[in-house]
Amino acid sequence: MKLTPVMHRYIVHWGEMGSRWGINRSVAQIHALLYLAPMPLHADEIAETLGIARSNVSVGIKELLAWELVQVTHTLGDRRDFFVAQKDPWEVIRVIVEGRKRREIDPTLAFLRNCVAELENDTETPAEVRDRIAGQLEFLETLTRWYESIKGLPRKTLLKMMRLGQKIAKVIGE
Amino acid sequence: MKLTPVMHRYIVHWGEMGSRWGINRSVAQIHALLYLAPMPLHADEIAETLGIARSNVSVGIKELLAWELVQVTHTLGDRRDFFVAQKDPWEVIRVIVEGRKRREIDPTLAFLRNCVAELENDTETPAEVRDRIAGQLEFLETLTRWYESIKGLPRKTLLKMMRLGQKIAKVIGE
């Protein structure tokens, strides 16, 4: 796919952002390209457009499929896989947040619970350390409970809640 | 500082988490250590406890100071710098979110605005691409406006708003 200068800059920026957040640059670039592309692309075209190896695209796409940020489609008379990205930014963020929560926050919660349980009868670790870990666990639990309760709400409701929050802030700020 | 097994595991876990989120492992470990430590530590002690080079601690600490997650303190009769971490988990998250917003989200917003402006009279880029970028920009702006309005609210108010959200979710969910 031919990239115009703006598209080019967009993809580079997104790759850069990705790597700052612990996402492979190529993966982020593939995602950016598919996010912009008006039509489904096949792996060879992605590789050629981004100037990376075909095999690299294969691995990257697999990751994006696992994240459910990209889907496979097909055309009649073409055996190749074509890929399309989720185009709704709200949905993109939702999927990323949910994924990182499941892959990173949930295991951390389990880990902290385990630490706190062990510290129950651990006499060598200072009490202050135990309290600190317990406090952090409680904080994370508060946050995730909130997230779990609101994550399924329709977008409209979320937007209303955000506007409500802004109003409250305005009143308090005066 | 002598690490008990739980402390050791905690620091390792935190280092691991850090690197998944684009934070240098040593920096994350130094932060974890100072977060647990009941008293201020000096650089040599940090290096020895974590088994990393003194110079590495120097660089890591500088970064944590820049993030304002760690502060320097001194003791009478001791020329060395001692370091303490911010211990309140709410404050830790607040500082991290604010920092990443300033360093990454704000420049991205500026970048997207620039893209949209250029696309005004760019005939070679498909209209669909322009709309996509504009949509993403609007989304990000909605999110940051909300964040900016509530970020200064007292913790109590935030907690109330979270509980309110959970109630709304419960009612809608029924």
Add this chain to the structure above:
DNA sequence: CCGTAATTTCAGTATTTTCTGAAATTCTAG
């Protein structure tokens, strides 16, 4: 089934990031 196109795998290589240790610099007590 067969032949070929498409895709995936993965060992080796390249690149990027992180870390070290020695040297330079800064700081302070005397």
Add this chain to the structure above:
DNA sequence: CTAGAATTTCAGAAAATACTGAAATTACGG
């Protein structure tokens, strides 16, 4: 000032991560 302690800098080494290309596998039309 000066001496030594504390800290920082930074070039080079080490480690981690990402990428390539060739070979293997899979998938499909005929």
